[in-house]
Amino acid sequence: MADREDRAYKTTDLSTLLAYKGTPEDRDLLLKLYEQTCTTWRMLVDVRFKLFALVPTISLVSLATVFSGGDSTKYFSPGLRLLFAILGLAATVGLLVYELRNSQLHDDLISRGRKIEDELGVDTGVFRGRKVAKGLIKHDNATVLIYGAALVAWVASIWTSACGL
Template sequence: MEELRVLNEQLVAAECRQTIDGLPWEEFLDRVLADDFVLRRSAADRPDEDKATFLQNVRSEEKPLQRSLVGNAAIWEADTVGVVTCTIRVPGRDSDFRNVRVFTRATPGSSAWACVYWQVTATPRGEPPPAKVTVHLLGFPVSLTRALKVSPDPVFPPDHIAVPGESALLDLYREICASWRSLADTRFKLVGLVPSVSAALLAALLLRRPEDTSNPVAGLIITVLGLLVTIGVALYDQRNSQLHDELISRGRRIEHELGVRVGQFLGRPRAQGLIKHDVALMAIYGVTIVCWATALITILLRF
């Protein structure tokens, strides 16, 4: 079955006029396609194609060079017959294409498979998701707009030839998701740590007893340090927010190129009003900075 899986991916690449294991795509297809090969399409106005006609159509300049496997191929093998079904996606088309390929070989166990039949059936991808979604906020229904706008910048250059199975695109998507989770985790820890530590230090500095004879300069240094560190962490978090938003944009683009209608990034409900991450962060860091600044003024007045 592994031989059929690899052969199926190689056929997808050869149809995009890619070199297969050092062989020109024409030579590869000539070897793999049987002499009595037949290609049948679901379109009523498209006649069946024999081997020569299929090669001529692949050679056509009008044929798209970019296509990709969608999902895992299903493979059946019995003695001298093998069947592979898979779905192909072509950029710019509204439909995916369900492919059924039938292979034969002279003897069981032989690796010399030949494709004798190929059927292509167009399958519509379905209607796009609704532009709005209803969620509940404090028990009240709120209508939010889905974020369906994708980044205008393509993930790959225009002359990029799709990798069978889109493994490169999926690997990049995994890295983006991992980086996005890392930034979200860092933000969550900072939001919990900075106010808590600041509150503890400010309480120790400002709630001292009058008879406390500790060096006031030390308190001044700690206050200035706390204020500067809080401002620095706030700026650092703002940069993280920029990277966070860019990762979402790139992830949304990849989901779009993979044909996802609503995914982790694409189609998520938009924020509404003041219910936003940036507003919450501004409130938390803003209040903390004001508290440190107030403590600094208070300590300076005590001198």
């Protein structure tokens, strides 16, 4: 039973159905809700991973294009570079806010999924009994690293643009 200590089994006190009677209809409704919870959870995870791939890639390619000093950069005045950097920073902050909200919804879906699994009598399922993240290997750490690197790059580009470097 030591393995259970590394897993999350606690569920919310909020019931899924207002008046759960254990009827076949209630069970069918719980299964439909569970299916929708899983589908929505997968969608949020999919969006998260796409953003994790796109934010640093698009930021770095954009910054390299505008600030590289090559032939393509002769078309960008210092003022236009500064504007581009400010807009890049704003877009990255906006995506970070979106990601943080996505994380809240993701965590709430896991909580809902755990509760439904509990009400269906599942001991260890997709949500209930998930391994608990420990140490460096956590989603929040990845978010900080990925968005932090992009934000630092945009702030540095604003600084270099404003200083005329």
